[in-house]
Amino acid sequence: MFKNELVSKAIDYIVENLNEEISIEDVAAYCHLSKYYFCRVFKSETGESIYGFIKRLKMEQSAIEMKLIKNKSITDIGVTYGYSSSNYSSAFKKHHHVSPAAFRKNVNMNSAPHPFILEKKATFQSFDEYNQQIQIKDLDNFKVIYERYLGNYLDLGKNWSEFTEKNQNYFREETLLIERFFDDPSITNVGQCLYDICMTVDTTSPLENVMTIQGGKFAVYSFDGLIPDIFEAFQGVFNIWMPNSGYEMDERYGLNIYRKIDRDEQHVVMDLCIPVK
Known part of the structure:
Protein backbone atom coordinates (compact mmCIF):
# COMPACT_ATOMS: atom_id res chain seq x y z
CA MET A 1 0.00 0.00 0.00
CA PHE A 2 1.22 3.50 -0.79
CA LYS A 3 1.79 5.43 2.41
CA ASN A 4 2.97 8.68 0.84
CA GLU A 5 0.01 10.76 -0.31
CA LEU A 6 2.18 12.85 -2.65
CA VAL A 7 3.31 9.76 -4.57
CA SER A 8 -0.32 8.77 -5.03
CA LYS A 9 -1.07 12.32 -6.18
CA ALA A 10 1.83 12.12 -8.64
CA ILE A 11 0.48 8.87 -10.08
CA ASP A 12 -2.93 10.48 -10.57
CA TYR A 13 -1.24 13.25 -12.56
CA ILE A 14 0.74 10.77 -14.65
CA VAL A 15 -2.18 8.48 -15.56
CA GLU A 16 -4.38 11.47 -16.42
CA ASN A 17 -1.73 12.94 -18.73
CA LEU A 18 -0.13 9.81 -20.12
CA ASN A 19 -0.59 10.83 -23.75
CA GLU A 20 1.22 14.12 -23.10
CA GLU A 21 4.93 14.85 -22.83
CA ILE A 22 5.47 14.43 -19.09
CA SER A 23 8.77 15.48 -17.58
CA ILE A 24 10.06 14.69 -14.10
CA GLU A 25 10.03 18.44 -13.46
CA ASP A 26 6.33 18.61 -14.38
CA VAL A 27 5.38 15.92 -11.87
CA ALA A 28 7.58 17.31 -9.09
CA ALA A 29 6.13 20.79 -9.61
CA TYR A 30 2.59 19.39 -9.49
CA CYS A 31 3.44 17.91 -6.08
CA HIS A 32 5.21 21.13 -4.96
CA LEU A 33 8.48 19.28 -4.33
CA SER A 34 12.02 19.72 -5.56
CA LYS A 35 12.95 17.41 -8.42
CA TYR A 36 15.67 15.56 -6.54
CA TYR A 37 13.71 15.07 -3.32
CA PHE A 38 10.67 13.92 -5.27
CA CYS A 39 12.72 11.37 -7.25
CA ARG A 40 14.04 9.84 -4.01
CA VAL A 41 10.57 9.66 -2.44
CA PHE A 42 8.99 8.15 -5.56
CA LYS A 43 11.69 5.48 -5.94
CA SER A 44 11.47 4.60 -2.25
CA GLU A 45 7.68 4.18 -2.41
CA THR A 46 7.31 2.36 -5.75
CA GLY A 47 10.66 0.68 -6.35
CA GLU A 48 10.84 2.41 -9.77
CA SER A 49 12.37 5.66 -10.95
CA ILE A 50 9.83 8.27 -12.00
CA TYR A 51 11.22 8.20 -15.55
CA GLY A 52 11.03 4.40 -15.71
CA PHE A 53 7.49 4.42 -14.31
CA ILE A 54 6.23 6.91 -16.92
CA LYS A 55 7.92 5.03 -19.77
CA ARG A 56 6.54 1.68 -18.56
CA LEU A 57 2.99 3.00 -18.32
CA LYS A 58 3.20 4.50 -21.81
CA MET A 59 4.35 1.16 -23.23
CA GLU A 60 1.70 -0.83 -21.40
CA GLN A 61 -1.22 1.52 -22.00
CA SER A 62 -0.30 1.73 -25.69
CA ALA A 63 -0.42 -2.08 -25.83
CA ILE A 64 -3.87 -2.03 -24.21
CA GLU A 65 -5.00 0.49 -26.82
CA MET A 66 -3.65 -1.74 -29.59
CA LYS A 67 -5.58 -4.64 -28.10
CA LEU A 68 -8.87 -2.78 -27.75
CA ILE A 69 -8.98 -0.58 -30.87
CA LYS A 70 -8.52 -2.68 -34.00
CA ASN A 71 -8.87 0.13 -36.53
CA LYS A 72 -6.21 2.46 -35.09
CA SER A 73 -2.84 2.08 -36.77
CA ILE A 74 0.29 1.17 -34.83
CA THR A 75 1.89 4.43 -36.00
CA ASP A 76 -1.04 6.49 -34.68
CA ILE A 77 -0.94 4.67 -31.33
CA GLY A 78 2.77 5.41 -31.01
CA VAL A 79 2.20 9.08 -31.83
CA THR A 80 -0.54 9.23 -29.18
CA TYR A 81 2.08 8.38 -26.56
CA GLY A 82 4.77 10.70 -27.94
CA TYR A 83 6.79 8.35 -30.18
CA SER A 84 7.76 8.48 -33.83
CA SER A 85 7.04 5.33 -35.84
CA SER A 86 10.56 3.89 -35.67
CA ASN A 87 11.16 4.90 -32.04
CA TYR A 88 7.87 3.39 -30.93
CA SER A 89 8.55 0.06 -32.60
CA SER A 90 11.99 -0.31 -31.01
CA ALA A 91 10.82 0.88 -27.56
CA PHE A 92 7.79 -1.45 -27.69
CA LYS A 93 9.91 -4.45 -28.67
CA LYS A 94 12.46 -3.70 -25.94
CA HIS A 95 9.74 -3.54 -23.29
CA HIS A 96 7.39 -6.33 -24.42
CA HIS A 97 9.96 -8.57 -26.18
CA VAL A 98 7.79 -8.64 -29.29
CA SER A 99 7.23 -6.17 -32.13
CA PRO A 100 4.00 -4.14 -32.19
CA ALA A 101 2.92 -5.93 -35.38
CA ALA A 102 3.47 -9.38 -33.84
CA PHE A 103 1.72 -8.31 -30.63
CA ARG A 104 -1.34 -7.12 -32.54
CA LYS A 105 -1.42 -10.32 -34.59
CA ASN A 106 -1.50 -12.47 -31.45
CA VAL A 107 -4.12 -10.58 -29.40
CA ASN A 108 -7.89 -10.89 -29.79
CA MET A 109 -7.60 -14.65 -30.27
CA ASN A 110 -10.03 -17.12 -28.65
CA SER A 111 -7.49 -18.09 -25.98
CA ALA A 112 -4.51 -16.62 -24.13
CA PRO A 113 -1.85 -17.62 -21.58
CA HIS A 114 -3.00 -17.37 -17.96
CA PRO A 115 -0.53 -15.23 -15.91
CA PHE A 116 -1.73 -16.51 -12.52
CA ILE A 117 -2.20 -20.22 -13.29
CA LEU A 118 0.77 -21.00 -15.50
CA GLU A 119 -0.33 -24.50 -16.51
CA LYS A 120 -3.73 -23.19 -17.66
CA LYS A 121 -4.80 -21.43 -20.85
CA ALA A 122 -7.67 -18.94 -20.69
CA THR A 123 -10.32 -19.71 -23.32
CA PHE A 124 -13.01 -17.25 -24.39
CA GLN A 125 -16.63 -17.30 -25.50
CA SER A 126 -17.98 -15.79 -28.71
CA PHE A 127 -18.77 -12.09 -29.14
CA ASP A 128 -22.52 -12.85 -29.11
CA GLU A 129 -22.28 -14.75 -25.82
CA TYR A 130 -20.49 -11.83 -24.14
CA ASN A 131 -22.82 -9.31 -25.77
CA GLN A 132 -25.82 -10.99 -24.19
CA GLN A 133 -24.30 -10.49 -20.74
CA ILE A 134 -23.29 -6.83 -21.14
CA GLN A 135 -25.42 -3.74 -20.56
CA ILE A 136 -24.54 -0.12 -21.26
CA LYS A 137 -25.30 1.90 -18.13
CA ASP A 138 -24.81 5.44 -16.85
CA LEU A 139 -23.27 5.25 -13.38
CA ASP A 140 -23.25 8.05 -10.82
CA ASN A 141 -20.04 9.37 -9.27
CA PHE A 142 -18.78 7.40 -6.29
CA LYS A 143 -17.29 9.08 -3.21
CA VAL A 144 -14.93 6.57 -1.65
CA ILE A 145 -12.23 6.02 0.90
CA TYR A 146 -9.38 4.16 -0.75
CA GLU A 147 -5.94 2.61 -0.55
CA ARG A 148 -3.63 2.36 -3.56
CA TYR A 149 -1.42 -0.63 -4.30
CA LEU A 150 1.32 -1.49 -6.76
CA GLY A 151 1.69 -5.25 -6.75
CA ASN A 152 0.16 -8.62 -7.52
CA TYR A 153 -3.61 -9.14 -7.90
CA LEU A 154 -3.12 -12.42 -6.01
CA ASP A 155 -2.74 -10.26 -2.89
CA LEU A 156 -6.18 -8.70 -3.37
CA GLY A 157 -7.94 -11.05 -0.96
CA LYS A 158 -5.56 -10.24 1.90
CA ASN A 159 -5.63 -6.52 1.10
CA TRP A 160 -9.42 -6.45 1.00
CA SER A 161 -9.68 -8.29 4.33
CA GLU A 162 -7.37 -5.80 6.03
CA PHE A 163 -9.07 -2.82 4.39
CA LEU A 177 -16.83 -2.25 -2.37
CA ILE A 178 -15.10 -1.08 -5.54
CA GLU A 179 -11.76 -1.92 -7.11
CA ARG A 180 -10.38 0.54 -9.66
CA PHE A 181 -7.85 -1.08 -11.97
CA PHE A 182 -5.30 0.64 -14.18
CA ASP A 183 -3.47 -2.29 -15.78
CA ASP A 184 -4.10 -5.45 -17.78
CA PRO A 185 -2.27 -8.37 -16.08
CA SER A 186 -1.90 -10.11 -19.46
CA ILE A 187 0.32 -7.14 -20.47
CA THR A 188 1.74 -5.69 -17.24
CA ASN A 189 4.10 -7.78 -15.10
CA VAL A 190 1.82 -9.37 -12.50
CA GLY A 191 3.93 -7.91 -9.69
CA GLN A 192 3.57 -4.33 -10.99
CA CYS A 193 -0.20 -3.91 -11.35
CA LEU A 194 -1.61 -0.63 -10.07
CA TYR A 195 -5.01 -0.73 -8.40
CA ASP A 196 -7.15 1.06 -5.81
CA ILE A 197 -9.42 -0.72 -3.35
CA CYS A 198 -12.30 1.50 -2.31
CA MET A 199 -15.41 1.69 -0.20
CA THR A 200 -18.24 4.16 -0.77
CA VAL A 201 -18.83 6.59 2.09
CA ASP A 202 -21.18 9.42 2.96
CA THR A 203 -20.44 12.67 1.13
CA THR A 204 -19.76 14.37 4.48
CA SER A 205 -17.03 11.89 5.48
CA PRO A 206 -14.18 13.68 7.34
CA LEU A 207 -11.58 11.05 6.40
CA GLU A 208 -8.41 12.13 4.59
CA ASN A 209 -8.05 9.26 2.10
CA VAL A 210 -11.20 10.23 0.18
CA MET A 211 -11.63 10.70 -3.55
CA THR A 212 -14.44 10.83 -6.10
CA ILE A 213 -14.51 8.20 -8.83
CA GLN A 214 -16.04 9.70 -11.95
CA GLY A 215 -19.20 8.03 -13.21
CA GLY A 216 -20.62 8.18 -16.72
CA LYS A 217 -21.21 5.62 -19.44
CA PHE A 218 -19.95 2.09 -18.73
CA ALA A 219 -20.25 -1.29 -20.37
CA VAL A 220 -21.22 -3.53 -17.43
CA TYR A 221 -20.51 -7.26 -17.46
CA SER A 222 -21.95 -9.22 -14.54
CA PHE A 223 -19.78 -12.05 -13.22
CA ASP A 224 -21.15 -14.73 -10.89
CA GLY A 225 -18.57 -17.44 -10.30
CA LEU A 226 -15.35 -18.54 -8.68
CA ILE A 227 -12.54 -16.09 -7.91
CA PRO A 228 -9.92 -18.14 -9.87
CA ASP A 229 -12.14 -17.79 -12.98
CA ILE A 230 -12.27 -13.97 -12.92
CA PHE A 231 -9.23 -13.47 -15.13
CA GLU A 232 -10.55 -15.75 -17.87
CA ALA A 233 -14.00 -14.13 -17.89
CA PHE A 234 -12.73 -10.58 -17.92
CA GLN A 235 -10.03 -11.20 -20.52
CA GLY A 236 -12.73 -12.60 -22.77
CA VAL A 237 -14.59 -9.31 -22.51
CA PHE A 238 -11.45 -7.32 -23.35
CA ASN A 239 -10.15 -9.65 -26.07
CA ILE A 240 -13.40 -10.55 -27.82
CA TRP A 241 -16.23 -8.18 -26.95
CA MET A 242 -14.53 -4.81 -26.63
CA PRO A 243 -12.65 -4.69 -29.99
CA ASN A 244 -15.80 -5.76 -31.88
CA SER A 245 -18.40 -3.81 -29.92
CA GLY A 246 -18.26 -0.46 -31.71
CA TYR A 247 -17.33 1.20 -28.41
CA GLU A 248 -13.96 2.58 -27.33
CA MET A 249 -12.62 2.65 -23.79
CA ASP A 250 -12.23 6.26 -22.72
CA GLU A 251 -9.71 7.97 -20.42
CA ARG A 252 -11.38 6.84 -17.21
CA TYR A 253 -10.26 3.52 -15.74
CA GLY A 254 -12.18 0.30 -15.19
CA LEU A 255 -14.08 -0.62 -12.04
CA LEU A 272 -16.92 -5.40 -14.42
CA CYS A 273 -17.50 -1.81 -15.51
CA ILE A 274 -15.58 -0.61 -18.58
CA PRO A 275 -15.77 3.16 -19.26
CA VAL A 276 -16.82 3.63 -22.88
CA LYS A 277 -17.56 6.34 -25.39
Whole structure:
Protein backbone atom coordinates (compact mmCIF):
# COMPACT_ATOMS: atom_id res chain seq x y z
CA MET A 1 0.00 0.00 0.00
CA PHE A 2 1.22 3.50 -0.79
CA LYS A 3 1.79 5.43 2.41
CA ASN A 4 2.97 8.68 0.84
CA GLU A 5 0.01 10.76 -0.31
CA LEU A 6 2.18 12.85 -2.65
CA VAL A 7 3.31 9.76 -4.57
CA SER A 8 -0.32 8.77 -5.03
CA LYS A 9 -1.07 12.32 -6.18
CA ALA A 10 1.83 12.12 -8.64
CA ILE A 11 0.48 8.87 -10.08
CA ASP A 12 -2.93 10.48 -10.57
CA TYR A 13 -1.24 13.25 -12.56
CA ILE A 14 0.74 10.77 -14.65
CA VAL A 15 -2.18 8.48 -15.56
CA GLU A 16 -4.38 11.47 -16.42
CA ASN A 17 -1.73 12.94 -18.73
CA LEU A 18 -0.13 9.81 -20.12
CA ASN A 19 -0.59 10.83 -23.75
CA GLU A 20 1.22 14.12 -23.10
CA GLU A 21 4.93 14.85 -22.83
CA ILE A 22 5.47 14.43 -19.09
CA SER A 23 8.77 15.48 -17.58
CA ILE A 24 10.06 14.69 -14.10
CA GLU A 25 10.03 18.44 -13.46
CA ASP A 26 6.33 18.61 -14.38
CA VAL A 27 5.38 15.92 -11.87
CA ALA A 28 7.58 17.31 -9.09
CA ALA A 29 6.13 20.79 -9.61
CA TYR A 30 2.59 19.39 -9.49
CA CYS A 31 3.44 17.91 -6.08
CA HIS A 32 5.21 21.13 -4.96
CA LEU A 33 8.48 19.28 -4.33
CA SER A 34 12.02 19.72 -5.56
CA LYS A 35 12.95 17.41 -8.42
CA TYR A 36 15.67 15.56 -6.54
CA TYR A 37 13.71 15.07 -3.32
CA PHE A 38 10.67 13.92 -5.27
CA CYS A 39 12.72 11.37 -7.25
CA ARG A 40 14.04 9.84 -4.01
CA VAL A 41 10.57 9.66 -2.44
CA PHE A 42 8.99 8.15 -5.56
CA LYS A 43 11.69 5.48 -5.94
CA SER A 44 11.47 4.60 -2.25
CA GLU A 45 7.68 4.18 -2.41
CA THR A 46 7.31 2.36 -5.75
CA GLY A 47 10.66 0.68 -6.35
CA GLU A 48 10.84 2.41 -9.77
CA SER A 49 12.37 5.66 -10.95
CA ILE A 50 9.83 8.27 -12.00
CA TYR A 51 11.22 8.20 -15.55
CA GLY A 52 11.03 4.40 -15.71
CA PHE A 53 7.49 4.42 -14.31
CA ILE A 54 6.23 6.91 -16.92
CA LYS A 55 7.92 5.03 -19.77
CA ARG A 56 6.54 1.68 -18.56
CA LEU A 57 2.99 3.00 -18.32
CA LYS A 58 3.20 4.50 -21.81
CA MET A 59 4.35 1.16 -23.23
CA GLU A 60 1.70 -0.83 -21.40
CA GLN A 61 -1.22 1.52 -22.00
CA SER A 62 -0.30 1.73 -25.69
CA ALA A 63 -0.42 -2.08 -25.83
CA ILE A 64 -3.87 -2.03 -24.21
CA GLU A 65 -5.00 0.49 -26.82
CA MET A 66 -3.65 -1.74 -29.59
CA LYS A 67 -5.58 -4.64 -28.10
CA LEU A 68 -8.87 -2.78 -27.75
CA ILE A 69 -8.98 -0.58 -30.87
CA LYS A 70 -8.52 -2.68 -34.00
CA ASN A 71 -8.87 0.13 -36.53
CA LYS A 72 -6.21 2.46 -35.09
CA SER A 73 -2.84 2.08 -36.77
CA ILE A 74 0.29 1.17 -34.83
CA THR A 75 1.89 4.43 -36.00
CA ASP A 76 -1.04 6.49 -34.68
CA ILE A 77 -0.94 4.67 -31.33
CA GLY A 78 2.77 5.41 -31.01
CA VAL A 79 2.20 9.08 -31.83
CA THR A 80 -0.54 9.23 -29.18
CA TYR A 81 2.08 8.38 -26.56
CA GLY A 82 4.77 10.70 -27.94
CA TYR A 83 6.79 8.35 -30.18
CA SER A 84 7.76 8.48 -33.83
CA SER A 85 7.04 5.33 -35.84
CA SER A 86 10.56 3.89 -35.67
CA ASN A 87 11.16 4.90 -32.04
CA TYR A 88 7.87 3.39 -30.93
CA SER A 89 8.55 0.06 -32.60
CA SER A 90 11.99 -0.31 -31.01
CA ALA A 91 10.82 0.88 -27.56
CA PHE A 92 7.79 -1.45 -27.69
CA LYS A 93 9.91 -4.45 -28.67
CA LYS A 94 12.46 -3.70 -25.94
CA HIS A 95 9.74 -3.54 -23.29
CA HIS A 96 7.39 -6.33 -24.42
CA HIS A 97 9.96 -8.57 -26.18
CA VAL A 98 7.79 -8.64 -29.29
CA SER A 99 7.23 -6.17 -32.13
CA PRO A 100 4.00 -4.14 -32.19
CA ALA A 101 2.92 -5.93 -35.38
CA ALA A 102 3.47 -9.38 -33.84
CA PHE A 103 1.72 -8.31 -30.63
CA ARG A 104 -1.34 -7.12 -32.54
CA LYS A 105 -1.42 -10.32 -34.59
CA ASN A 106 -1.50 -12.47 -31.45
CA VAL A 107 -4.12 -10.58 -29.40
CA ASN A 108 -7.89 -10.89 -29.79
CA MET A 109 -7.60 -14.65 -30.27
CA ASN A 110 -10.03 -17.12 -28.65
CA SER A 111 -7.49 -18.09 -25.98
CA ALA A 112 -4.51 -16.62 -24.13
CA PRO A 113 -1.85 -17.62 -21.58
CA HIS A 114 -3.00 -17.37 -17.96
CA PRO A 115 -0.53 -15.23 -15.91
CA PHE A 116 -1.73 -16.51 -12.52
CA ILE A 117 -2.20 -20.22 -13.29
CA LEU A 118 0.77 -21.00 -15.50
CA GLU A 119 -0.33 -24.50 -16.51
CA LYS A 120 -3.73 -23.19 -17.66
CA LYS A 121 -4.80 -21.43 -20.85
CA ALA A 122 -7.67 -18.94 -20.69
CA THR A 123 -10.32 -19.71 -23.32
CA PHE A 124 -13.01 -17.25 -24.39
CA GLN A 125 -16.63 -17.30 -25.50
CA SER A 126 -17.98 -15.79 -28.71
CA PHE A 127 -18.77 -12.09 -29.14
CA ASP A 128 -22.52 -12.85 -29.11
CA GLU A 129 -22.28 -14.75 -25.82
CA TYR A 130 -20.49 -11.83 -24.14
CA ASN A 131 -22.82 -9.31 -25.77
CA GLN A 132 -25.82 -10.99 -24.19
CA GLN A 133 -24.30 -10.49 -20.74
CA ILE A 134 -23.29 -6.83 -21.14
CA GLN A 135 -25.42 -3.74 -20.56
CA ILE A 136 -24.54 -0.12 -21.26
CA LYS A 137 -25.30 1.90 -18.13
CA ASP A 138 -24.81 5.44 -16.85
CA LEU A 139 -23.27 5.25 -13.38
CA ASP A 140 -23.25 8.05 -10.82
CA ASN A 141 -20.04 9.37 -9.27
CA PHE A 142 -18.78 7.40 -6.29
CA LYS A 143 -17.29 9.08 -3.21
CA VAL A 144 -14.93 6.57 -1.65
CA ILE A 145 -12.23 6.02 0.90
CA TYR A 146 -9.38 4.16 -0.75
CA GLU A 147 -5.94 2.61 -0.55
CA ARG A 148 -3.63 2.36 -3.56
CA TYR A 149 -1.42 -0.63 -4.30
CA LEU A 150 1.32 -1.49 -6.76
CA GLY A 151 1.69 -5.25 -6.75
CA ASN A 152 0.16 -8.62 -7.52
CA TYR A 153 -3.61 -9.14 -7.90
CA LEU A 154 -3.12 -12.42 -6.01
CA ASP A 155 -2.74 -10.26 -2.89
CA LEU A 156 -6.18 -8.70 -3.37
CA GLY A 157 -7.94 -11.05 -0.96
CA LYS A 158 -5.56 -10.24 1.90
CA ASN A 159 -5.63 -6.52 1.10
CA TRP A 160 -9.42 -6.45 1.00
CA SER A 161 -9.68 -8.29 4.33
CA GLU A 162 -7.37 -5.80 6.03
CA PHE A 163 -9.07 -2.82 4.39
CA THR A 164 -12.61 -3.83 5.33
CA GLU A 165 -11.62 -4.73 8.88
CA LYS A 166 -9.90 -1.36 9.29
CA ASN A 167 -12.94 0.53 7.99
CA GLN A 168 -15.76 -1.62 9.40
CA ASN A 169 -17.21 1.32 11.35
CA TYR A 170 -18.08 3.08 8.07
CA PHE A 171 -20.13 0.22 6.62
CA ARG A 172 -23.76 1.00 5.85
CA GLU A 173 -26.46 -1.05 4.15
CA GLU A 174 -25.83 0.81 0.87
CA THR A 175 -21.99 0.57 1.03
CA LEU A 176 -20.29 -0.68 -2.13
CA LEU A 177 -16.83 -2.25 -2.37
CA ILE A 178 -15.10 -1.08 -5.54
CA GLU A 179 -11.76 -1.92 -7.11
CA ARG A 180 -10.38 0.54 -9.66
CA PHE A 181 -7.85 -1.08 -11.97
CA PHE A 182 -5.30 0.64 -14.18
CA ASP A 183 -3.47 -2.29 -15.78
CA ASP A 184 -4.10 -5.45 -17.78
CA PRO A 185 -2.27 -8.37 -16.08
CA SER A 186 -1.90 -10.11 -19.46
CA ILE A 187 0.32 -7.14 -20.47
CA THR A 188 1.74 -5.69 -17.24
CA ASN A 189 4.10 -7.78 -15.10
CA VAL A 190 1.82 -9.37 -12.50
CA GLY A 191 3.93 -7.91 -9.69
CA GLN A 192 3.57 -4.33 -10.99
CA CYS A 193 -0.20 -3.91 -11.35
CA LEU A 194 -1.61 -0.63 -10.07
CA TYR A 195 -5.01 -0.73 -8.40
CA ASP A 196 -7.15 1.06 -5.81
CA ILE A 197 -9.42 -0.72 -3.35
CA CYS A 198 -12.30 1.50 -2.31
CA MET A 199 -15.41 1.69 -0.20
CA THR A 200 -18.24 4.16 -0.77
CA VAL A 201 -18.83 6.59 2.09
CA ASP A 202 -21.18 9.42 2.96
CA THR A 203 -20.44 12.67 1.13
CA THR A 204 -19.76 14.37 4.48
CA SER A 205 -17.03 11.89 5.48
CA PRO A 206 -14.18 13.68 7.34
CA LEU A 207 -11.58 11.05 6.40
CA GLU A 208 -8.41 12.13 4.59
CA ASN A 209 -8.05 9.26 2.10
CA VAL A 210 -11.20 10.23 0.18
CA MET A 211 -11.63 10.70 -3.55
CA THR A 212 -14.44 10.83 -6.10
CA ILE A 213 -14.51 8.20 -8.83
CA GLN A 214 -16.04 9.70 -11.95
CA GLY A 215 -19.20 8.03 -13.21
CA GLY A 216 -20.62 8.18 -16.72
CA LYS A 217 -21.21 5.62 -19.44
CA PHE A 218 -19.95 2.09 -18.73
CA ALA A 219 -20.25 -1.29 -20.37
CA VAL A 220 -21.22 -3.53 -17.43
CA TYR A 221 -20.51 -7.26 -17.46
CA SER A 222 -21.95 -9.22 -14.54
CA PHE A 223 -19.78 -12.05 -13.22
CA ASP A 224 -21.15 -14.73 -10.89
CA GLY A 225 -18.57 -17.44 -10.30
CA LEU A 226 -15.35 -18.54 -8.68
CA ILE A 227 -12.54 -16.09 -7.91
CA PRO A 228 -9.92 -18.14 -9.87
CA ASP A 229 -12.14 -17.79 -12.98
CA ILE A 230 -12.27 -13.97 -12.92
CA PHE A 231 -9.23 -13.47 -15.13
CA GLU A 232 -10.55 -15.75 -17.87
CA ALA A 233 -14.00 -14.13 -17.89
CA PHE A 234 -12.73 -10.58 -17.92
CA GLN A 235 -10.03 -11.20 -20.52
CA GLY A 236 -12.73 -12.60 -22.77
CA VAL A 237 -14.59 -9.31 -22.51
CA PHE A 238 -11.45 -7.32 -23.35
CA ASN A 239 -10.15 -9.65 -26.07
CA ILE A 240 -13.40 -10.55 -27.82
CA TRP A 241 -16.23 -8.18 -26.95
CA MET A 242 -14.53 -4.81 -26.63
CA PRO A 243 -12.65 -4.69 -29.99
CA ASN A 244 -15.80 -5.76 -31.88
CA SER A 245 -18.40 -3.81 -29.92
CA GLY A 246 -18.26 -0.46 -31.71
CA TYR A 247 -17.33 1.20 -28.41
CA GLU A 248 -13.96 2.58 -27.33
CA MET A 249 -12.62 2.65 -23.79
CA ASP A 250 -12.23 6.26 -22.72
CA GLU A 251 -9.71 7.97 -20.42
CA ARG A 252 -11.38 6.84 -17.21
CA TYR A 253 -10.26 3.52 -15.74
CA GLY A 254 -12.18 0.30 -15.19
CA LEU A 255 -14.08 -0.62 -12.04
CA ASN A 256 -14.99 -3.88 -10.35
CA ILE A 257 -18.04 -3.41 -8.15
CA TYR A 258 -18.41 -6.27 -5.67
CA ARG A 259 -21.99 -7.33 -4.92
CA LYS A 260 -21.35 -10.48 -2.88
CA ILE A 261 -18.18 -12.20 -1.66
CA ASP A 262 -17.92 -15.64 -0.04
CA ARG A 263 -14.24 -16.11 0.72
CA ASP A 264 -14.71 -19.58 2.19
CA GLU A 265 -16.30 -20.86 -1.04
CA GLN A 266 -14.09 -18.62 -3.25
CA HIS A 267 -17.28 -17.31 -4.85
CA VAL A 268 -17.97 -13.74 -5.95
CA VAL A 269 -20.76 -11.77 -7.62
CA MET A 270 -19.40 -8.60 -9.22
CA ASP A 271 -19.81 -6.12 -12.05
CA LEU A 272 -16.92 -5.40 -14.42
CA CYS A 273 -17.50 -1.81 -15.51
CA ILE A 274 -15.58 -0.61 -18.58
CA PRO A 275 -15.77 3.16 -19.26
CA VAL A 276 -16.82 3.63 -22.88
CA LYS A 277 -17.56 6.34 -25.39
